Amino acid sequence: MKNIWEDSVYNENEFLRLSNLMLKELQNHLENSKNSTSKTINWNSPENELSFWLDFLNNGKKDDFVKEVLTRTIHVHNPKYVGHQVAAPAPITAITAMVSALLNNGMAVYEMGMAPSAIERVVTDEICKTIGYDKNSGGFLTSGGTLANLTALLSARKAVVKEDIWNHGTTKPLGILVCEEAHYCVDRAARIMGLGEKGIIKIPATSQFDMDTTLLEQYFNKALESGIEIFAIVGSAPSTATGAYDDLQKIAQFAQQKNIWFHVDGAHGGAAIYSQKYKHLVKGIENADSVVIDGHKMMLMPTITTALLFKNKLHAQHTFSQKADYLLTDTEEDQWYQSGKKTFECTKTMMSLHWFVLLKYYGVALFDEFVTRQYDLAKDFALIVDKHPNFELAVQPKSNILCFRYIRPSIPGEQSNEINARIREMILVDGEFYMVQTKLNGILYLRTTLMNPLTTIEHLKALLDKILAIATKISS
């Protein structure tokens, strides 16, 4: 009699057969993407997509599964993908993702992930060293920048606020300072923590879209006057829409002066710590109490893996403990190997494997090479956009994020948003390129994030040509 478990589901030969089949598809996909012989996206409406998969479950051929997934997904490995901030993962990290999935070590306690726990320590220590932290520092990996920012703010509250909120709940109005341009997840984290709208003190941005630090004192005092205790300030490195870096040095000085926690949301561009050319953008990060860096953004890894680093590693251990902050002492045992005590999540993937495999196979220089290349490319692209009479930059790029719009003297201001939105829509439906859009001070800009190390200036020139052709078509 056929045994479904031994003969099929857990059969190692069947595993190899399916792997070979699927890996071959992925190899073709990498080749097609690299050469842009396939579209970046074959856009389909949600309803049509749903019908396809409902039908495929009953009528599709099993062996076509990966092929269909490939046809019906966005291709971040295509150099013409210049959209949202997700990496075109180094293919070797797809293998570590598979190893993690098959071994499925849940990581909540040391025994459930001995190697990945030790590897996580190696990796996070390396990042701490590059940030410029001393031996008291440490961190862990967690599932995404959103969760990491929330965890950091929980640590901040535990460390700074005298009242024991973890055990007794909120007893007074608390707040954080953050630039109005920060990623929405900081706002969300603060609301989850019960700070409410009043507790999220948004510092206006300068004309360059970074935090206007000259306003800090004023906003801090205003909060105090209305009875809000500020316990943390968040700097963006950089913010999402325009890629502008806040002045981390100034924020660090302010935090020190006011005795509040300084957190850096470096989910996107914290990786600039590795760039010899661009690390000046994160000057002051070494004074932050906590830092978030996403592996799946500017560090060539698959979703989802984020490093949360602490200047004093003991804070990481106390975030979710019942003890009040005053019990934090340096003599305490550093339980670095007990990931689950420090992370929000209980079970997590063996995400440390991605970081380690890149360090082991390509060395730390890979991150310098990547960040520097992408930031340089954005600057080169900006030069071309800036010179062209039919394009206007929102702001000079500080990172690999570039916002610009199509302009023409005959287009009145109020029609500009409409035309640029139409351009973006037609680019999406056309599918050769993928880019996004954003609104800055009410003006709609086309937004590109240069995530792929195979994207060249020639690809970007071709994108501009395509936009010009579409604009001509729309207005004829």
Ligand SMILES: Cc1ncc(COP(=O)(O)O)c(C=O)c1O
């Ligand atoms: C600055 C910044 N912080 C946080 C996040 C959220 O990170 P994640 O998508 O890993 O949750 C993003 C995402 O784009 C971001 O740009």
